[in-house]
Amino acid sequence: MTVMEKNTKDKIFEEELMPQIDALYNFAYHLTYNEEDANDLVQEAYLKAYRFIASYEVGTNAKAWLFKILKNAFINNYRKKTKQPTRVDYEEVVNYHNEEDDTNYSSYSDMREEIFQGMMGDEVTNAVNSLDVSFRTVLLLCDVEGFKYEEISKILDVPIGTVRSRLHRARNMLKEHLKEYAESKGFTDKRG
Amino acid sequence: KNPEFRIRKKVSPNLVQSIK
Incomplete structure (x- = not known):
């Protein structure tokens, strides 16, 4: 690799990938609920991203690309641990x-x-944490990070239909968990 | 014509520095 190539890699890394670190850390934290694990996961994702930066197309969706790398790292670690x-x-x-x-x-x-x-933790964080990881993931990607169905489908490697059904179930489960708490705070959902 | 609930951790400077 020439010096110029490394400079280019560093520039892309600094300008396009590093600005996503807060969102990535927030996602990692809500996947692991452990600050050290979240730190390790984010670090692993960024080092992998740097290693494979040649496969990233400049100007495309850096956030979705990083989230996919982090999700894969999480699944690999999760499988080892569980x-x-x-x-x-x-x-x-x-x-x-x-x-x-x-x-x-x-x-x-x-x-x-x-x-x-x-x-x-607070009630909402507890309720989200109580969801199975497959439901928690789609909820975080859609409702917290604002990804579209198609982007989530690519990040998670599942069909769009699966994204929609998981999201539907995740929101309903969350509503059940939060019903009493939400009503006490003035937010209501009377659909039962 | 006929008059939807949508529910934050920040990264530490040490982690950013460590990655860099």
């Missing part, structure tokens, strides 16, 4: 941590932190 069930009873977590040697149970510490953060 040999065990994703949800465990709190008592079970405490018992595991009372064992003399907990080196084999490192993934449980994330879960305990997730449970703690869930208790401390």
Whole structure:
């Protein structure tokens, strides 16, 4: 690679990719609900993006491209981590941590932190977090990040019909979770 | 003619610097 090529890569990286970092971090945080995991995920996504920057077409949708890289990194990490069930009873977590040697149970510490953060977070964040990751992802991409169905379909590698049905179910589940809270704040949904 | 609910973390400067 010549110096000029590296300069070009750096320029694209700085001007087109780095401005997306807040949105990317927000997405990563709502996928993992753990600041360290979100940091790792964003860093991994950016380093991969830099490595494969030649496949990015300048002036196209940098945000969607980065989100796709991050989503793939998340799925790979998630698969590695979830040999065990994703949800465990709190008592079970405490018992595991009372064992003399907990080196084999490192993934449980994330879960305990997730449970703690869930208790401390606000109602909406809790409700979104309670959605299964496949529903949470489409909701975040559409309602928080403002991606269109077609963009979400490309980011997640699923048909547009799947995006629409997941979004429909995610919103309905969220409405159920939030019904009482929303009504108490003056937002109403009387459809039942 | 006949008179829809749409629900924020910021990245740390350390992470930005680390990536750069």
